[in-house]
Amino acid sequence: MEPIYLDHNATTPVDQAVVEAMLPFLNEDFGNASSAHSFGRDAKVALEQAREMIAGIINCQPNELYFTSGGTESDNIAVLGTAYQYPKRKHVVVGSTEHHAVFEPAEYLHHHDGYDLDFLPVDVEGFASAEQLSELVRDNTAIVSVMHANNETGAIQELSTLTEVTRARDILFHTDAVQSIGKIVVDVKTLGVDLMSLTGHKIYGPKGTGALFVRQGVKIAPLFYGGAHEKKRRPGTENVAGAVGLARALEVAEKQREDDFIRLSKLADEFIDRVTETIPNSFVNSPRKRRIPQTVNMSFPGAEGESIILSLDLKGIAASSGSACTSGATEPSHVLTAMGIPLERGQAAVRFSLGRATTARHLDYVVEVLPPIIERLRAMSPTYRQTQA
Numbered sequence: 001m002e003p004i005y006l007d008h009n010a011t012t013p014v015d016q017a018v019v020e021a022m023l024p025f026l027n028e029d030f031g032n033a034s035s036a037h038s039f040g041r042d043a044k045v046a047l048e049q050a051r052e053m054i055a056g057i058i059n060c061q062p063n064e065l066y067f068t069s070g071g072t073e074s075d076n077i078a079v080l081g082t083a084y085q086y087p088k089r090k091h092v093v094v095g096s097t098e099h100h101a102v103f104e105p106a107e108y109l110h111h112h113d114g115y116d117l118d119f120l121p122v123d124v125e126g127f128a129s130a131e132q133l134s135e136l137v138r139d140n141t142a143i144v145s146v147m148h149a150n151n152e153t154g155a156i157q158e159l160s161t162l163t164e165v166t167r168a169r170d171i172l173f174h175t176d177a178v179q180s181i182g183k184i185v186v187d188v189k190t191l192g193v194d195l196m197s198l199t200g201h202k203i204y205g206p207k208g209t210g211a212l213f214v215r216q217g218v219k220i221a222p223l224f225y226g227g228a229h230e231k232k233r234r235p236g237t238e239n240v241a242g243a244v245g246l247a248r249a250l251e252v253a254e255k256q257r258e259d260d261f262i263r264l265s266k267l268a269d270e271f272i273d274r275v276t277e278t279i280p281n282s283f284v285n286s287p288r289k290r291r292i293p294q295t296v297n298m299s300f301p302g303a304e305g306e307s308i309i310l311s312l313d314l315k316g317i318a319a320s321s322g323s324a325c326t327s328g329a330t331e332p333s334h335v336l337t338a339m340g341i342p343l344e345r346g347q348a349a350v351r352f353s354l355g356r357a358t359t360a361r362h363l364d365y366v367v368e369v370l371p372p373i374i375e376r377l378r379a380m381s382p383t384y385r386q387t388q389a
Contacts, residue, residue: 008355025241050247070210074197081220089142096338126155149180154295163192182253205249209242265293303377
């Protein structure tokens with residue numbers, strides 16, 4: 001069996017069509033998009049065409065889209081830039097299951113700049129409610145940030161119900177759409193968001209590419225200085241090849257989005273059923289409905305998550321115990337903790353994230369090798385043996 005990659009939420013291979021779209025701007029069309037000569041003008045045209053393509057897919061105006069180096073930078077600009085633009089609004093609300101690219105800027109505002117910080121709770125499936133958000137927001141709330149689809153469980157938030165709350169109170173709303181873009185419909189007007197982050201490397205585009213949607217009329221303070229690029233909101237020589245690659249990756253993803261959703265939903269659901277039937281005392285942490293189908297998060301109490309990952313790796317299977325950005329952490333996932341999942345289950349969690357190359361044969365192999373791995377690890381756990389005695 002060839003190596004099996006089930007960590008697509010961490011990153012994806014670059015689609016060949018994306019590579020081909022980028023190559024001209026790494027070779028002959030190498031101009032600086034801010035230069036006035038013909039080389040620069042050609043690069044500028046390509047940059048703006050990429051902006052228009054992405055804007056058309058997410059239903060915004062091209063002048064509302066700013067290129068960045070990825071989701072983390074976009075999240076930081078959205079959270080910090082908004083807060084610093086409205087210094088009298090000293091309160092921020094973020095979802096309790098956010099990526100650290102949102103968590104840490106919000107905590108920085110709290111610890112270093114004296115902002116009040118509240119975390120929007122979620123239920124056992126990872127969903128937030130408009131009622132609880134209404135109780136948290138204040139007249140001095142600068143921004144609310146809640147991710148669209150969770151990177152660890154795949155849970156899809158009903159953002160339109162949350163943004164109704166913030167619109168009624170004249171509060172800005174940001175969402176991290178890194179895991180949802182290209183996988184489900186992402187329409188900024190339907191969602192009602194004011195700012196939205198996206199990246200390329202989760203959708204078979206190049207690493208180091210991303211964008212931030214900022215609704216027209218919304219002001220954000222720049223975090224960087226040094227040029228007029230991207231309307232001074234993100235100065236620095238534009239990554240033309242990266243922007244072209246990001247746009248092409250999203251275009252490809254949109255064309256096959258519905259087919260991928262149907263195929264991966266079937267594969268994931270069958271995989272969940274077979275694993276839970278085969279391995280006793282196994283739990284599904286991802287919601288069965290309202291999730292991006294690529295994501296399956298499961299727990300096997302008595303077997304530590306990192307040990308499962310290493311054992312799978314020895315069998316040629318790449319999976320994850322959570323966010324790639326927190327790999328190696330000994331604490332259980334903050335996402336699962338926020339969902340109220342017990343410590344023993346949280347420490348025994350594994351995330352399988354499927355992709356375009358995933359086949360039923362791949363998952364058959366996982367179902368074959370996973371049960372003996374769990375059985376062996378549980379046999380080594382005196383605590384688990386005592387609970388089962």
